[in-house]
Amino acid sequence: MSATPNPKQTPNLGDIARALGVSVATVSNALSGKGRVSASLVPRIREMAETMGYVPSQAARALRTGKSGVLGLVLPDIASPLFPQIAQAIERAASASGYGILIADSRGDVSLQTEAINRLIERGVDGLIIVPRRGTRIASMDIPFAVIDSPSTPGNTVSADHWQGGGLVGAHLAALGHRKILLIGNNPASNVQNDRIGGIRASLAGAASIEVLWIEQHEAQHGIGALLGLAEAFTRGTTAFAAVSDLHALRAMTELHRANIRVPEEATIIGFDDLFWASAITPAMTTVRMDMPRIADIAIASLIRTIDGKSGDDIGENARIPMSLIVRQTCGPAPSIISPSP
Amino acid sequence: MSATPNPKQTPNLGDIARALGVSVATVSNALSGKGRVSASLVPRIREMAETMGYVPSQAARALRTGKSGVLGLVLPDIASPLFPQIAQAIERAASASGYGILIADSRGDVSLQTEAINRLIERGVDGLIIVPRRGTRIASMDIPFAVIDSPSTPGNTVSADHWQGGGLVGAHLAALGHRKILLIGNNPASNVQNDRIGGIRASLAGAASIEVLWIEQHEAQHGIGALLGLAEAFTRGTTAFAAVSDLHALRAMTELHRANIRVPEEATIIGFDDLFWASAITPAMTTVRMDMPRIADIAIASLIRTIDGKSGDDIGENARIPMSLIVRQTCGPAPSIISPSP
DNA sequence: CTGAAAGCGCTTACAG
DNA sequence: CTGAAAGCGCTTACAG
Structure with missing residues (x-):
């Protein structure tokens, strides 16, 4: 034709x-x-x-202008909870700004993280969004980048305000009358987890007695998958269990169920992150979630700004985005100490 | 210097x-x-x-050779379970072959899926890996592509052998002596779910009585998040609950716990996909998982082959990769009908 | 307002 | 074995 x-x-x-x-x-x-x-x-x-x-032709355009229109996203482990939420939000924000997202999984390994970054740079990305492996500090680089959820070169980090999120948990638990609370973390080397726990502690200062259980340490002693001893904590008077992630909150809930302790009637559980299944279980998980779209928007906007040379690699004094409490069914009032069970 | x-x-x-x-x-x-x-x-x-x-310079190389070294990955919803596993496996397989992965989230919307594909093509990807939204059929395109887990143009699909996986479930349940089983699906329009259920049914033919509960239909009637009536099914003699996804298996387990029905002593539960938390809960979930690395390898290898012009867009007669059963703790022998509870 | 030309950095026949 | 040259498709000063 x-x-x-x-x-x-x-x-x-x-x-x-x-x-x-x-x-x-x-x-x-x-x-x-x-x-x-x-x-x-x-x-x-x-x-x-x-x-x-x-x-x-993107190739010709990129060759001519020196800009590829592609951003790299470095994640510690795409398959583990929460990161998919981040990836999704970043992809949306980027594509709304006309950028594509090239992903690289660093598989939780520090050296692979560096390698992943280099791979992305070699592919010609205009900038990088990095969610560092826990504890890693990203050194400065010769390419624009923004860091999510971990301290780095001052000035280019966005993160949820985990400390404030912890405050939400503490306040909720206090309002419910809980006086003896077990905090469940995974690894004390995680800044995020420490902030969340710190926030809970601070908001509860004096109002409740607090203990912290670090799962990795516990498993190092008792073996992977070992019971967390929650039923025992319960018999010692703990009425609320606050985990730094819904993942651990779920583990806590199933362990309590297994010991015939009812949630939320006898024990209260609260988590973080509003993972995909949190609303589907029975009872549904009360949790605190990050504002991913906003975090992604800020990270992408700032990154694009520095790519376009309109800013000095700055994210607005290290933005900390408020988290929000999602009240569902795993939290109840503290059972009276006087009459433990009818 | x-x-x-x-x-x-x-x-x-x-x-x-x-x-x-x-x-x-x-x-x-x-x-x-x-x-x-x-x-x-x-x-x-x-x-x-x-x-x-x-x-x-990738740009110059791409301009000169006409190949970008980048593949596009189209996913219906990065944030929902299982897809992160796929994305991770694909990223690994691709980067092992020297390719980068550009992601696009079609957000479960058919028109956005087309748009996402076009966006990727405009960015100059050499080929596409598509995980279609349920029920979607991918028409032929002028760019090499491979489809995961959904029927498409004959010859370019890789998927887990969901039917065989269902067979694993049925056989396991039969061996445990279960005679009355409730199958839990989400949506009957899903090929994957139908295959899994079909496989369970086929392997159990005559050996057990089977009912199917479709969650979306149930929720359309009773409201989102409504109880699934599992306790009632239990009292009617159902001893095993087989869900098409760990997500629904988890929902089932928590619902049974809530009704004081013990898993696995009184009721058996089994799921699919080995989602991230499946091994962390108590009791740990028995499940059937896909061989993601192998599926990814096959999809990527075949795609690269057709990009390099070494094959006629063929994935080896629509590869179906066997699934494997992971026995953990949610399955137990069927309680004797004669003596329901001691 | 419109066009001729240069040049981004690379790869690939083609001479030598 | 080595080099000069063309050309991938685009954008951007620069003339006209």
């Missing part, structure tokens, strides 16, 4: 120019809307590009 | 060539190992590239 015999699979600016008898510069200008082009020509060029099925 | 005053930030082939007094063609050949270059020159060129911190 086409007039041109044996047309190339992918038309380029030259093909459009030829078809219209104008120059490629004019076509380029018309399509990008940058240079001045006569008002009458613009629609004709646009139409022709459309009908020919023109798709600009 | 450098001899050249004010060197560019990123050296290119020309810089290396100049530094060594050879041509760019020779440098290119030495670095790629393609053309013949004298044995003595190769190491010198390599070293110089190294010390100058040479990073090849």
Whole structure:
């Protein structure tokens, strides 16, 4: 049907120019809307590009402009909870700004993290979003980057305000009358976990007695998958269990159930992150969640700003985004100490 | 320290060539190992590239060769269970083959899926891995692609053998002596879920009475988050609950716990997919999992083969990869009908 | 307003 | 074995 015999699979600016008898510069200008082009020509060029099925060559554009339009996302472990939420929010924010996202999984390994970063740089990304492996500190680099949820070079980190989130947990538990609370963390080397626990502690100061159980330490002693001793804590008077992640809150809940301790009637449980299944279980998990879309928007916006050279690598004094409490069913009032069970 | 005053930030082939007094063609050949270059020159060129911190320009290479070295991954919803596992496996397989992965989330929407595919194509990916939204059929495209876990153009699909996986469940349950089983699915429009359920049914034919509960239908009637009536099913004699996903198995388990029915002593539960938390709960979930690394390897290998023009868009007659049973603690022998509870 | 031309950095026949 | 040259498709000063 086409007039041109044996047309190339992918038309380029030259093909459009030829078809219209104008120059490629004019076509380029018309399509990008940058240079001045006569008002009458613009629609004709646009139409022709459309009908020919023109798709600009990213490679040529990138070579010419030095910008790939792609951002790299470095994650410690795509498959573990929470990171998918981050990845999704980042992908949305980036694509809303016209950027693509190239992913790299550092598999929780520090050296692989460096390698992943290099791989991404070699692929020509314009900037990097890094969610560092716990405890890692990202040194400065010669490419714009933003860090999520871990301290780094001052000025380019966005994170949830985990301390404030912890405060939400503490306040909720205090309001419910709990006086003896077990905090459940995984690893004390995690800044995020320490902030959450610190926030809970601070908001509960004096109002409740608090103990902390670190799962990794506990498992190092008792073996992977060992019971956490929650039933025992319960018999010693603990009425509330606050975990730094829904994952551990779930583990706590199933362990209590296993010991015939009812949630929330006898024991209260609260978690963090609102993981995918948190609302589907019975009882549904009360939790505190991060504002991922906002975190992603800030990280991406700041990154793009520094890519465009409009800012000094700054995220607005290390943004800390408030978390919010999602009240569901695992929290109840503290059972009276006087009458433990009817 | 450098001899050249004010060197560019990123050296290119020309810089290396100049530094060594050879041509760019020779440098290119030495670095790629393609053309013949004298044995003595190769190491010198390599070293110089190294010390100058040479990073090849993907953009230029892509423009010249017409290949970007990047594959697109289209997912229905990065944040929902299982997809992160897929994304991770795909990323690993791709990067092992020297490819990068650009992600696009179609947010469970069919039109966004098309849009996501186009966005990826415009970014110049060499091929596409598509995990279609349930029920979607991917039409042929002018770019190489492979489909995971959904029927499509015959010949380019890899998927887990969900039917066989269902068989594993049925056999396990039968061996344990269960005679009345409730199957729990979410949506009957899902091919994956239907295959799993079909496989369970087929392997149990005649050996047990089977009912199916579709959660979406149930919730349409009783409201989102409504109890599934599992306790009632239990009192009617159901001893085993087999869900098409650990997510629903978890929901079932918590619902039974809530009704004081003990797992696995009184009721058996089994799921699918070995989601992240499946091994952390108490009791740990017995489940059937897909061989993601293998599925990813096959999809990527086949895709690369068709990109390189070495095959006719074929994945080896629609590969179906066996699933495997992971026995943990939620399954127990069927309690004798004669003496329901001691 | 429009076009001719240069050039981004690379790879690949083609001469020598 | 080595090099000069063309060309991938685009954008951007610069003339006209």
